[in-house]
Amino acid sequence: MKDHFTMDSPQPRLLDETKQGVIGTPMDRPDGPRKVSGTADYTADHAPDGMAHGVLVRATIARGRITGMDRDTVLGIDGVIDVITDPRMIRNPAQGMAGSAPVQTGDEVHYHGQPIALVVAETFEAARDAAQRLTVHYHAEAAAVSPETTPDTETDDPVTAGDFDSSWSAAEVQIDRAYTTPSQAAAAMEPHAAIADWQGDHVTLRSALQMVRFNKAELADTLGIDPSKVRILAPFVGGGFGSKLGLGPEAAAAAIAAQKLGRPVRVVMTRQTVFDTVLRRSETAQRVRLGATKDGRITAISHDDRVSNIDGEGFAEPVSQASQFLYGADGLSFTQTVARIAATPAGSVRAPGEAVGMLAFEAAIDELADALGMDPLELRLKNLPEKHPIDGRPYSARRLADCLTEGAARFGWADRWQAGTRREGDWLIGIGMASAARSNMLVKSSARVRLTGDQAIVETDMTDIGTGTYAILAQITAEMLGLPAANVTVRLGDSDLPGASGSGGSFGANSAGSAVFLAARKLRAEIAERLGCDAEGLTLQNGQARGDNREAALTELVSEEILAEATIQKGKTAKSHFSSGFGAHFAEVAVNEWTGEIRVRRMLGVMSMGRILNEKTARSQALGGMIWGIGAALTEEMQSDPRDGHIVTRDLANYHVPAHADVPGDMQVVFLEERDDWANPIQTKGIGELGISGAGAAVINAISHATSKRAYDYPVLPDRMVALLEG
Amino acid sequence: MRPFDYHRAETFDDVTSGQIIAGGTNLLDLMKIQVMTPEALVDITRLEGLSAIVPEGDGLRIGALVTNSALAYDPLVRAGWPLLSRAILAGASAQIRNKATTGGNLLQRTRCPYFYDTSQPCNKRTPGAGCAAIGGGGRMLALFGTSDHCLAAHPSDMAVALTALGAEVEIHGANGTRRVPLQDLYVPPADRPDRETILETGDLITAVILPAPKSGSRQGYRKVRDRASYAFALVSVAGAVTMEGGTITDVSLAFGSVAPKPWTIPEVEQMLLGQPASDDLFRRAADLLAPDPAPHPETEYKRALLRRTFVATMRQLTGLADTTGTDIARAEA
Ligand SMILES: Cc1cc2nc3c(=O)[nH]c(=O)nc-3n(C[C@H](O)[C@H](O)[C@H](O)COP(=O)(O)OP(=O)(O)OC[C@H]3O[C@@H](n4cnc5c(N)ncnc54)[C@H](O)[C@@H]3O)c2cc1C
Numbered sequence A: 001m002k003d004h005f006t007m008d009s010p011q012p013r014l015l016d017e018t019k020q021g022v023i024g025t026p027m028d029r030p031d032g033p034r035k036v037s038g039t040a041d042y043t044a045d046h047a048p049d050g051m052a053h054g055v056l057v058r059a060t061i062a063r064g065r066i067t068g069m070d071r072d073t074v075l076g077i078d079g080v081i082d083v084i085t086d087p088r089m090i091r092n093p094a095q096g097m098a099g100s101a102p103v104q105t106g107d108e109v110h111y112h113g114q115p116i117a118l119v120v121a122e123t124f125e126a127a128r129d130a131a132q133r134l135t136v137h138y139h140a141e142a143a144a145v146s147p148e149t150t151p152d153t154e155t156d157d158p159v160t161a162g163d164f165d166s167s168w169s170a171a172e173v174q175i176d177r178a179y180t181t182p183s184q185a186a187a188a189m190e191p192h193a194a195i196a197d198w199q200g201d202h203v204t205l206r207s208a209l210q211m212v213r214f215n216k217a218e219l220a221d222t223l224g225i226d227p228s229k230v231r232i233l234a235p236f237v238g239g240g241f242g243s244k245l246g247l248g249p250e251a252a253a254a255a256i257a258a259q260k261l262g263r264p265v266r267v268v269m270t271r272q273t274v275f276d277t278v279l280r281r282s283e284t285a286q287r288v289r290l291g292a293t294k295d296g297r298i299t300a301i302s303h304d305d306r307v308s309n310i311d312g313e314g315f316a317e318p319v320s321q322a323s324q325f326l327y328g329a330d331g332l333s334f335t336q337t338v339a340r341i342a343a344t345p346a347g348s349v350r351a352p353g354e355a356v357g358m359l360a361f362e363a364a365i366d367e368l369a370d371a372l373g374m375d376p377l378e379l380r381l382k383n384l385p386e387k388h389p390i391d392g393r394p395y396s397a398r399r400l401a402d403c404l405t406e407g408a409a410r411f412g413w414a415d416r417w418q419a420g421t422r423r424e425g426d427w428l429i430g431i432g433m434a435s436a437a438r439s440n441m442l443v444k445s446s447a448r449v450r451l452t453g454d455q456a457i458v459e460t461d462m463t464d465i466g467t468g469t470y471a472i473l474a475q476i477t478a479e480m481l482g483l484p485a486a487n488v489t490v491r492l493g494d495s496d497l498p499g500a501s502g503s504g505g506s507f508g509a510n511s512a513g514s515a516v517f518l519a520a521r522k523l524r525a526e527i528a529e530r531l532g533c534d535a536e537g538l539t540l541q542n543g544q545a546r547g548d549n550r551e552a553a554l555t556e557l558v559s560e561e562i563l564a565e566a567t568i569q570k571g572k573t574a575k576s577h578f579s580s581g582f583g584a585h586f587a588e589v590a591v592n593e594w595t596g597e598i599r600v601r602r603m604l605g606v607m608s609m610g611r612i613l614n615e616k617t618a619r620s621q622a623l624g625g626m627i628w629g630i631g632a633a634l635t636e637e638m639q640s641d642p643r644d645g646h647i648v649t650r651d652l653a654n655y656h657v658p659a660h661a662d663v664p665g666d667m668q669v670v671f672l673e674e675r676d677d678w679a680n681p682i683q684t685k686g687i688g689e690l691g692i693s694g695a696g697a698a699v700i701n702a703i704s705h706a707t708s709k710r711a712y713d714y715p716v717l718p719d720r721m722v723a724l725l726e727g
Numbered sequence B: 001m002r003p004f005d006y007h008r009a010e011t012f013d014d015v016t017s018g019q020i021i022a023g024g025t026n027l028l029d030l031m032k033i034q035v036m037t038p039e040a041l042v043d044i045t046r047l048e049g050l051s052a053i054v055p056e057g058d059g060l061r062i063g064a065l066v067t068n069s070a071l072a073y074d075p076l077v078r079a080g081w082p083l084l085s086r087a088i089l090a091g092a093s094a095q096i097r098n099k100a101t102t103g104g105n106l107l108q109r110t111r112c113p114y115f116y117d118t119s120q121p122c123n124k125r126t127p128g129a130g131c132a133a134i135g136g137g138g139r140m141l142a143l144f145g146t147s148d149h150c151l152a153a154h155p156s157d158m159a160v161a162l163t164a165l166g167a168e169v170e171i172h173g174a175n176g177t178r179r180v181p182l183q184d185l186y187v188p189p190a191d192r193p194d195r196e197t198i199l200e201t202g203d204l205i206t207a208v209i210l211p212a213p214k215s216g217s218r219q220g221y222r223k224v225r226d227r228a229s230y231a232f233a234l235v236s237v238a239g240a241v242t243m244e245g246g247t248i249t250d251v252s253l254a255f256g257s258v259a260p261k262p263w264t265i266p267e268v269e270q271m272l273l274g275q276p277a278s279d280d281l282f283r284r285a286a287d288l289l290a291p292d293p294a295p296h297p298e299t300e301y302k303r304a305l306l307r308r309t310f311v312a313t314m315r316q317l318t319g320l321a322d323t324t325g326t327d328i329a330r331a332e333a
């Protein structure tokens, strides 16, 4: 049985009708015990017989050509097998959903830190020693490493609606502010790793990757072989946050080396290499202009930005993404400039665009409210547009106003005091809020569901990067087939299984979940037929099928395996409606008036993000997102050297993600009930990234409320806060 | 990592050559990235008599192998020298403190990121190679005591508290055992920033000696960093203050992450001594704290931050500011 489904119209809300009662419940992740007991097999846990160890060698100039390598000196080190260079090696990881090889540079160097060779040895230690000691000779060239000064920039045509210039000049109140955010690292716990093993002309690659279907095509293209000769395995991935969307240099190098040496090769990046070469989030320079009437109607919105990337990468941090549809105005304008620099390439990192764009945009909205003498909550509520301000599409489901008012009520927003007037000892106390928005996507996905009696198996190459995919796919299947979730086995992360969206852009649960749903829907039709009732009249619960006054156990009806495969792709609803998750973030902070330290004391996120498939994993996603929001506002900053662009903060002791002590004990997440009928057949929306989008801005706005000072350069580290307090 | 010989020391005199390894929490990290490439390691963790905290006179003798956790939670230390306990707990993480030792903590290397990156010239790694931090990024570098050859700061929290408390270090060497004030353990970077202490090959730190507690003093360790925990200090202030009436009768201070060693500025203490505590006094004293200009443009901020952190700490130590919810404690014993 096969179902090819295109999302052209809303589908019945079947998951509200089914009776098993597992959908939405806060079920524990079935893979949890394996993860906490160390028995989940992550890539680098594998060591096939005869395996050799590879360590990547990095370039130590910003731009130029390699003229030679003193191989002989390191080949003499005990245990060193080979120093491999190959024109098929890749400069950097593929961008998300590329499906083709990243830039292959041969002997050219495009940035400091670029992988240029692989040293292979019998032990990891010998390989690392040799990689460290290998002398490389270069012909160095001048390189622009600073986005501020590089002569090489590209500016896109502005995205506009109405006439911004005239709305702006006519505005009674104007806010015109410049903001900066630094580069950020995805900072996944598991370093990037790959093991390649060839059988004849077939290669099997185990690797920490988020998008197996695309990665398979990327590896085939990189090696110049047919995709049918590539198998990728990624059953467990230790966090991705965008950094494992695309095939990485370690995977390409492992495959090339394993082929050359005729034995399996494992390449695990050191933490430093992860920082050097894995795609960073671009730093941004932003300018937000807001115009309004005196009574608080926003008339003009502009959000321009400059981001950076290396030559040859099409990705540009979509900074103003949410600014384009959150509020309405008579004139809107958004212009992006990309600065080309010779530095670690940039790509998708957790909530590309919103994570940094909303920091600035929602801070500017707050400043506008100040200028108007208006409650920032009220200003937001007053300016929610009817339709998408740029393209006029209706919103598919948008409870933003409810999130704002519900959040305000729960947080105690009405008790807000005058800015800069509350203190506890040396600490100044303030509260802030911001809207949350993150556009929602549906990506082509396939899945197969097999049912034998009351036992089901789900198969898809979808990944679980710690988010709970194993749990939710089991829940969808169990709910649809009327089984306890424990009766469903979920197999993921194998490119031999039906190809899914992969985990990225918060679209995995919607896309892969919909494919599983559709396959299970097919099975329901088959079961109904066997029982002799209409599919609509079928009730499946605890292994029993009922309908039309008939009843039978699945073990009788399905004594031999039946299976169904389904593929979903986006269709007319994506054009007719605009789908996005929405929410509201609230934060209370304390700012030390002497040292400029900032502590978040409580946080609340109220979100409407479609149907919740698992209350626990959804909450964890939202909480994790909010914590990244704290990171963006307060702690996370990648620094690079002004001379050669190399990353200076190359480990997790120098790149500061929020520690436990940065996260308040009082962190609350509230989901408002919602079904997004236009999004997909299970009425869900993306979750994780919505948690970030706007969360940092609530913290930033709380800082202004506490201190009456506005920060425009993020994160607000103690030195930046002290400079404001001194001023 | 380079292959190395491993030797387990059985007696103090066994430690004649090779790099000493104690908890290994700093040394092993540096060996993995080949910033340090010792040919031989001498493991001192089985040496007897180095793991105890015992009273010595009115003071305390802390064996060099006492872990940071054991020291921080020791009841005698918490009562008599609460500053030390506070400083240790402000550093690293619980896991690292369980492994890290007293001797190793004093001798941990700088966190200058260029020191950690072997693609960059660094005089501390290779004397004469140059200093990549000059002209590069330098938020973590020092304000005081730097040289033209090295701007790096010492990152220890514990050593700052020990300095403020007037601790001494006991060293066992070829010529027997000697004691030096902790302050004198460290040598200025000059043109050999690779030489950080007076220790010679074969020298073993055996103990740290604390003098009698400053009974009745208020003590505190104020560490300002880029996140709420698990980060090295941008600046820190360790202080112990005794007051009679409103007057400061005893004060000792040390400043962390602002110099190649825990920094002291005796003029500050002199200005405070015998004076009634006041905001004005602290502001004037704070002016002695900041060299103008900072040796690196990116550490310019540390001048204001150190001044402000000092004033805030003094206000708490002298009762001008409320201390509920802070780490300020009174030394008993
Ligand atoms: C992620 C991270 C975060 C950290 N954060 C902080 C922080 O916030 N604040 C802070 O203060 N510290 C911090 N540290 C550093 C930590 O405190 C030190 O690594 C630790 O104290 C070193 O002790 P050890 O016993 O492990 O030393 P080792 O690594 O074993 O040795 C360090 C050095 O001391 C020498 N040595 C050791 N013992 C002796 C002895 N008895 N006699 C002579 N020489 C000796 C060794 O030869 C070596 O050169 C952090 C460390 C890490 C890894």
Ligand code: SF4
Pocket: B110, B112, B113, B114, B115, B121, B122, B123, B124, B125, B130, B131, B132, B133, B134, B149, B150, B151, B152, B193
């Ligand atoms: S400041 Fe010192 S440690 Fe840092 S690079 Fe310069 S010489 Fe090396």
